[in-house]
Amino acid sequence: MSAIQPPSRRIWWNQPIDRVEGTWIVLALVWCLIMFAMMPYWHVAGKQNLSNEAYRISSADYAAKAQAVIDKYTVRNETDRNYPVVAPPAGSDIYLIGRLWEWWPIYELEKNQTYRLHLSSMDWNHGFSLQPLNINLQVVPGYDMVISITPDSSGEFTIVCNEYCGIGHHNMLGKIYVKD
Ligand code: CUA
Numbered sequence: 001m002s003a004i005q006p007p008s009r010r011i012w013w014n015q016p017i018d019r020v021e022g023t024w025i026v027l028a029l030v031w032c033l034i035m036f037a038m039m040p041y042w043h044v045a046g047k048q049n050l051s052n053e054a055y056r057i058s059s060a061d062y063a064a065k066a067q068a069v070i071d072k073y074t075v076r077n078e079t080d081r082n083y084p085v086v087a088p089p090a091g092s093d094i095y096l097i098g099r100l101w102e103w104w105p106i107y108e109l110e111k112n113q114t115y116r117l118h119l120s121s122m123d124w125n126h127g128f129s130l131q132p133l134n135i136n137l138q139v140v141p142g143y144d145m146v147i148s149i150t151p152d153s154s155g156e157f158t159i160v161c162n163e164y165c166g167i168g169h170h171n172m173l174g175k176i177y178v179k180d
Contacts, residue, residue, distance in 0.1 A: 053145070055144045062118075069088060100124075109176065118145065126165050129161070160173055
């Protein structure tokens with residue numbers, strides 16, 4: 001057999017499948033179908049899944065909505081860059097801005113209360129990764145992504161950007177506080 005010469009048996013594709021090979025093909029297919037069914041199953045039954053809502057929005061409109069919440073509920077300023085710490089009431093719509101290279105503002109939430117967290121980018125693609133939890137979302141300019149969050153533990157949570165976005169990517173950090 002050589003890759004240069006034509007195969008000696010011209011109808012090589014029309015040979016009977018060995019029983020062992022056939023068994024493996026059937027097993028692999030069955031496993032693929034099980035895995036496929038697990039996707040919708042975990043979407044309903046899995047606690048870690050996020051059902052996203054998304055709307056088109058301009059960066060300017062999104063920034064204005066975020067600023068309105070910041071103006072209304074800022075309780076103090078923090079860090080050398082003077083980030084507002086915003087503590088909106090439970091049930092609020094809260095807007096997090098991703099941009100080169102920061103997450104803005106810092107939110108202070110209450111444990112076991114639900115908030116509608118909006119995510120959007122002012123420039124290009126960022127990734128919202130909430131540490132140490134397994135939450136990982138794309139943050140895309142022009143879209144307002146909404147997730148319902150209910151923090152079930154208190155403390156300080158770090159947001160890192162996990163979508164490479166340029167020279168300051170590794171410094172693109174944010175914070176969320178959760179109070180008891
Ligand atoms: Cu933003 Cu990487």
